[in-house]
Amino acid sequence: MVRRPPTASEAASRSTAALFSNELLLNGATFPAIAFWRPPTGTNPTVVFLPGGGHLARIAYGHPGANPRDFVDFWLREVGWGLLAVSYPCDHPAFPRLYPEMTVSDWGASVAAIALDLLSRCPAPCQVVVAGWSMAGRVVRSVCHGLARGGLPAMGVISLAASAPFPGLVPVFEKGEPVTETGLWDLSAHEPGLPTRHSNWCAELAAQSADNDRVIIPEDVYRRDYRVNTPLLLRGEPQFLRSRSAILSVAQVTDELGTFDYGSHPLTGVIAPTRPSDARHALTDPLTWGFLNAQQVFERHVSGCRDLSTILPQRWEQLRSLMFDLPRRLTRTVSGGHFFFVGERGAEATVRHLTNLASDIASLQAEVSAILGSQTASTNGA
Numbered sequence: 001m002v003r004r005p006p007t008a009s010e011a012a013s014r015s016t017a018a019l020f021s022n023e024l025l026l027n028g029a030t031f032p033a034i035a036f037w038r039p040p041t042g043t044n045p046t047v048v049f050l051p052g053g054g055h056l057a058r059i060a061y062g063h064p065g066a067n068p069r070d071f072v073d074f075w076l077r078e079v080g081w082g083l084l085a086v087s088y089p090c091d092h093p094a095f096p097r098l099y100p101e102m103t104v105s106d107w108g109a110s111v112a113a114i115a116l117d118l119l120s121r122c123p124a125p126c127q128v129v130v131a132g133w134s135m136a137g138r139v140v141r142s143v144c145h146g147l148a149r150g151g152l153p154a155m156g157v158i159s160l161a162a163s164a165p166f167p168g169l170v171p172v173f174e175k176g177e178p179v180t181e182t183g184l185w186d187l188s189a190h191e192p193g194l195p196t197r198h199s200n201w202c203a204e205l206a207a208q209s210a211d212n213d214r215v216i217i218p219e220d221v222y223r224r225d226y227r228v229n230t231p232l233l234l235r236g237e238p239q240f241l242r243s244r245s246a247i248l249s250v251a252q253v254t255d256e257l258g259t260f261d262y263g264s265h266p267l268t269g270v271i272a273p274t275r276p277s278d279a280r281h282a283l284t285d286p287l288t289w290g291f292l293n294a295q296q297v298f299e300r301h302v303s304g305c306r307d308l309s310t311i312l313p314q315r316w317e318q319l320r321s322l323m324f325d326l327p328r329r330l331t332r333t334v335s336g337g338h339f340f341f342v343g344e345r346g347a348e349a350t351v352r353h354l355t356n357l358a359s360d361i362a363s364l365q366a367e368v369s370a371i372l373g374s375q376t377a378s379t380n381g382a
Contacts, residue, residue: 018093018094019094023036028109028117029112032095032096033086033111035087035118036073039082044082046084048111048143051087052162054228056225067216073085084119088102088230088234090228091180100182100184100231100232108143109142111143112143116152129354130144130147134162135230137162137164141257144266145264156266157267158270158354165258166259184232198227204338208340233248236253236256262295263300265296272334273337274335274336278338286331293326297326334350
């Protein structure tokens with residue numbers, strides 16, 4: 001018997017049924033997204049949370065029946081901050097169709113459009129901080145550009161073990177990344193003799209549960225309610241594009257991510273894990289993002305100065321000290337691996353560091369402006 005395809009109304013009904021009661025299926029810049037939206041108290045900031053590869057943004061607010069204290073949403077609410085957690089379209093049943101060729105720019109435009117619409121309902125002055133986990137480090141620049149164009153520049157970005165926009169930082173399989181029959185990045189596939197990404201993530205979550213003396217996300221719930229397959233281009237790496245029979249080059253990737261357009265990157269605070277299970281982020285995130293921060297400050301604040309040879313020696317030494325201190329000043333750590341922000345202990349610490357880093361980013365920008373003072377010939381943006 002041949003089954004007819006579902007009608008639009010049937011697909012929409014199934015999509016709605018797949019959502020949690022606190023979620024919305026919204027469209028932003030023609031792309032759908034699952035959105036969790038909890039406004040802030042008064043004029044406090046809102047965190048726009050973006051998930052990594054293979055995951056819905058539920059990792060920031062949990063599932064029905066979960067202990068709310070195990071997720072950053074609870075602790076943000078405790079300090080009066082809002083949360084907008086946005087999940088990209090994937091193979092979760094909430095989405096009526098797939099978007100296997102969605103790009104980083106597409107994702108950024110979608111998130112920005114959704115955020116601008118929802119945050120417009122908050123009392124002025126509206127403040128926003130963009131937080132990206134893992135793969136989402138590739139899209140935060142695009143999101144911030146969209147927010148700024150819409151009249152709502154972000155206070156800054158917070159990296160939660162996020163991959164900076166440099167090709168080669170994300171592990172790849174030797175024979176290329178596997179895709180599902182529908183063209184999405186297959187995150188349950190593996191090379192012979194190596195564990196799958198899914199099994200590694202399960203092990204990381206189990207470690208977080210052990211740290212908190214309780215199961216945070218049961219494995220069956222994790223597989224059903226959190227884990228998805230992802231549009232491949234969102235990972236921001238050179239790769240073979242199956243559907244186009246072409247190669248995405250390093251040059252194309254760096255152009256998409258704006259890697260070398262240093263002045264266009266937002267200042268980024270780093271919250272890094274500590275365990276060898278997430279060695280790259282634990283060991284390199286402060287300096288990788290610190291490099292971008294240093295170049296951003298130079299391009300936006302220093303390069304426009306009229307004549308640095310006339311700067312007072314004391315101010316020059318202050319500027320040198322500030323620049324050398326950037327990685328330490330804008331870095332915090334939380335005990336754990338790649339999921340360090342899941343579980344009561346890690347979630348509370350993450351929110352404490354996030355709110356402090358947002359203040360530190362604002363203070364740092366003010367200090368640079370004060371040091372340079374009349375040296376600045378023009379304003380390049382903040």
